[in-house]
Amino acid sequence: MGSVTGLTKQQEADFTWFLENRKFLFEKYGYSFIVIENKIVIKVYEGFDDAVELKALDEMYKIKEAGTYIVQGLTEDENYYGAVRCANYFI
Numbered sequence: 557m558g559s560v561t562g563l564t565k566q567q568e569a570d571f572t573w574f575l576e577n578r579k580f581l582f583e584k585y586g587y588s589f590i591v592i593e594n595k596i597v598i599k600v601y602e603g604f605d606d607a608v609e610l611k612a613l614d615e616m617y618k619i620k621e622a623g624t625y626i627v628q629g630l631t632e633d634e635n636y637y638g639a640v641r642c643a644n645y646f647i
Contacts, residue, residue, distance in 0.1 A: 570594070590627070
């Protein structure tokens with residue numbers, strides 16, 4: 557697996573952890589968006605609307621330093637990664 561450009565080392569490690577644990581995380585949280593920091597799920601957003609409206613990013617940005625976490629969409633599709641770099645607000 558190649559590098560995910562633009563992510564901090566911590567975000568890169570969290571993204572790699574996500575990919576390695578995606579199936580388990582999907583079984584546990586289903587279709588949702590999760591906030592991962594230091595390989596720990598710290599928040600779960602149940603709906604796509606929260607991500608589309610950037611509620612997850614806005615909320616996390618107020619309580620966490622940018623570059624210390626990722627917001628990741630969960631789906632059954634193994635080809636969907638949807639990594640979010642919080643400082644740039646992209647999915």
